[in-house]
Amino acid sequence: METVAVTPAMAFDRKNYSDETLLHLYKELLLPRMIEEKMLILLRQGKVSKWFSGIGQEAIAVGLTCALHSDEYILPLHRNLGVFTARQMPLARLFTQWQGKLSGFTKGRDRSFHFGANEFHIVGMISHLGPQMSVADGIALANVLRKEPKVTAVFSGDGGSSEGEFHEAINVAAVWDLPVIFLVENNGYGLSTPSSEQFRCKQFIDKGIGYGIEAVQVDGNNILEVYDTISKLAESMRENPRPILLEAMTFRMRGHEEASGTKYVPKELFEIWEKKDPVNNYEQYLLQEKVLDAAKIEAFRAEIKHAIEAGLETAAAESMPTASADTELTDMYRPFTPEIVAPKSEAKSERRFIDAISDGLRQSMERYPEMVIMGQDVAEYGGVFKITEGFVSQFGKARVRNTPLCESAIVGAGLGLSIKGYKSVVEMQFADFVTCGFNQIVNNLAKTHYRWGQNADVVVRMPTGAGTAAGPFHSQSNEAWFFHTPGLKIVYPSNPYDAKGLLCAAIEDPNPVMYFEHKLLYRSIADQIPADYYTLPIGKAALVSEGSDISIITYGMGVHWAKEIMSQMPDVSADILDLRSLLPWDKEAVAATVRKTGRVLVAHEDTLTGGIGGEIAAWIAENCFQMLDAPVLREGGLDTAVPFAPPLEAVFLPKQRIREKIEQLLAY
Template sequence: MQIDTQQLDKATYIKLYKKLLKPRLIEEKMLILLRQGKISKWFSGIGQEAIAVGVTLAMKDDEYILPMHRNLGVFTTRQIPLHRLFKQWQGKAGGFTNGRDRSFHFGTQDYKIVGMISHLGPQLGVANGIALAQKLKKTNKATCVFTGEGGTSEGDFHEALNIASVWQLPVVFCIENNGYGLSTPSSQQYFIEDLADRGAAYGIESHIIDGNNIAEVYEKMTYIFEEVRKKPKPVLIEFKTFRQRGHEEASGTKYVPDELMDHWKERDPVDSYENFLFEKSIIENSEIEDIKQTIKAEIDEHLKIAYDEPDIESTLEDESCDVFSPHKLKPIEIENHNTKSLRYVDAISAGLRLAMRKFNDMVIMGQDIAEYGGVFKITEGFVEEFGQDRVRNTPICESGVIEAAMGLSIYDIKSVVEMQFGDFVSSGFNPIVNYLAKVHYRWGQNADVVIRMPCGAGVGAGPFHSQTNEAWFTKTPGLKVVYPAFPEDAKGLLCAAVEDPNPILFFEHKALYRSLKSPVHEGYYTQEIGKANIVNSGNKISIITYGMGVHWALALLESYPEDTFEILDLKTLKPLDNVSILETVKKTNKVVVLQEDSEFGGVAAEISAWISEYAFQFLDAPVKRVCSLDTPIPFAENLEKIYLANSRLKQAVDELLEF
């Protein structure tokens, strides 16, 4: 391995050595503690340290870096106090996740590090979002993100590269090719010689770097980052390296041929570099020993600090309160009491336009939303007012776009993502439920993202364009789910959703877009998320519903005396307004819970269970759920009528009246 270079001076060589040695010595100590049962798990990066250290040193301290679980050198090079890392691995409060996640599954704005999640792929798209923010703000900074060779088979990798290429984002994708994905060798993961070749398919510059040569990594990456800062562009780097330990310690390395292991041990980045420094008389043995002893002393000192901190304690209240980023909406009252009759679709468009004016760096992303105005024309004319930087057409890659929205939030930029149809959100499900929903609970980072979800039946669009899939998300802690039924509410709740720093799924019923028109206050205003509304006061039966269900209930009311039904429009499904639910149950003593979604596991089931548990004493009859069939939603109009809950609502109401 040729380490010598003409570009580095003696001080830099020694600096590289100190930075390289530190994660190695920490790892050796951690392996001892693992065997002693003092930490729960360890993912070793022994053999790969030169990559994390060299890349991080080549970056500026205020540039974001997104490492993985074998990149201890990123954290040590960014000079995070070791006792905080040790506390993190011991699940103590002084770490970064309050004991809620382990190893390197955390981020820290203080050090501009955004840690991984176990699904690996989403962090690539998040890096795109951070790089997009840097480009929009003209910071002349780069972003760097790591993945392994196994992760390059994930769809997130390809979506991220495609978006970065199309948008020419200043992001450097680093592949640590260590030959194995757990125990599966590279020959069984992809059918090309070099993963760097994948860059060409996306029009991305790519390089192959010896990942065990700290001098080469540092020197080449310094140049690459300088180029990316000067002219924003994505770059793909493949680092050839090898991990000398198992995927994690319990898995071992028996699957690695002895000769392969011996080959890479001869190219150990720490030993090779140390020998080079000694042979070139850059450093003496005594200096090496002094450096090692200094680092070991620091490790021991900080371990003691970590051990001395008591085990973490918490309360039910504290754990529950940290699921969402704290946000107390300051209601923006309606100042202009003039109203204008607007269609549901126009009210959403108006709210979105006003939010874009209020938050002047907010970004909207989605398929065909720019010049075309979206398939429902909600963003028609937005490009002319706000420009293509803020109203961004996206490739067809829901996962990558949602991840980019998360990256924008890390850079303190709000964003709204339009699903062309709410059904398509399944292609972006993972980053929503595993990244956006959990990020505040894990390390205190908000996910300031609204995902608009055109949904619902009544338009004859069949199984892939007519679902109302809110129950996919109400089950996931950390997400808010909003589902307005009227134009006035849609506008106010959308403005409130944009202001909220938490991830929000905003459902909009397509059949209401152009069929429903009502007075809407002009100007910017917000409505409280989590507050239901009584749209008809009655005393015999409570119909608790939302979305299209509200209009089904109002239509049915025409066949009965006006005071028969108390219709409660939930408006928000998560958080649920249990106070209003309890009040209406107490008033009528009989309840129908109506939803358009299919029955099993839906929102109606949760409400029914809650009433049975907390309001049973006020009931004069069993709670009835009226839901659509437990089948996919069909296309033909007659079949759709059979499917929908509306066809069974009257019968349920009559049975309950007679009970």
């Protein structure tokens, strides 16, 4: 084969690396380039639907992957094919992944590099770009907790660095001394937007001082510089855990993805960077060093071409997946059949709602040594509601962790901990603040098991509800936001017994659980509950009172309103069904009470429009219509924000309207 001579546009320094190492890097660099060239052909032939080309940037992915140990996690982006190939992923399986076939890493459920594989210690991206940086924090935190001298590396683009998660993740890693390499591929563009319209700093290493961390810049097209720099950084970080910001200067020679083209890029930029091609330049260097010759190049290319064609042949022989609704629904969650734990003794004590939650957390920490609590002020201060007061003295600050004000990063870190087999409980100081972590919950925690079989063993505690004159940003009932998200579970207890048993069950469950706890109940109710650890079944409602005239289906504070109202209406006999769990919710119990009374009111504190009551009412109308003696009625909070002044808040809350709906239903 005749090689193309390219005048080196960069200086290579082999240092003390052997010929064997230099050739290994060459082969690993050549493989993704040849796969990419083949993919571009298949794209034009319609055999793959989309392609994000990393041509021109291969040295970064390959150099980093070869520099790290094979059991150290890497979290790549679209254009980091070299990470996957250097980790020796079977080509046939990569090809089936890109074609949406069953033997791919996502069973056809997601595309390109949107997947992970613990076997290869890789966690792929989601389209939102930034969240994987926080997941890297969680993986690194697990390594630190286990005293494992390992490094985690995560990719970001210059465009993705504009996202808030970039700041949150680096800041958390800096504060916690997490051994994460935050690698920014600076290729000058975020899709078509040039860097001058993305940020004002001249280089990303200037950001290091702001976070109090080291920052290093490398020529991202120089495979030896990337490999050597990262090898040394990683060795140092294993001995002295800390984050490092690594900026790799590079350029992508094709569009953001093939359909977008490159018309927005000045032609002279392509001319400059073509001379810095990482494959051609390194090949020319090895020829000059007499480490490589034309015969070896020919042999390497023939070997790689054969492997690509064999992988494609295997992938082509596999048919597209056969759809099964049952399988799809089942795979949203990690399979889990809980064994309900009864208390070991009959000992009981009077515990307030808040005490029951604290007890459940403490006993779960004792039960699961690899469980971590994270949140703002949860350590020495004990949280704003003092639920974790005293936990630091018992479990230590490694497991009871104060966090910066960065809900998204901490939820993402919870997913990272899950990847390493940890459980985590993340406290939102108020349920209202979950908006700052919304993307991680609904797009990462909820979808990860469905996409590539990795569960998110995370409980998000949500102090919720109105009645304390706390205004629009500390009083919302926002459970309906998550009710619409497959992959999550939602628990909403109304009493101390359920609060403890369901919290312990939520922590035991390997799936992500949103655990709502009404603030007004914290210190206003108490009950005799088991002193020992116990669990209750998630997804099972409880019949609080029995009657025959009407069914009131509710949860949380609604249970207490319903009981109070019915105590004032002695001539009315009512079933009060406390749902306790909202996702999944107990359809059998709902059907049973509808069958019994024929008159149904669904009530909740959350605003009426789009609330959970609407779904339950619709299900009753669709499945229990013949059992009804009257229309299904709903009641909820006003369709406004939650006001501050107590008289306004009282009008917002549905308590009085619930009584009016009961009277309306009985009169029908």
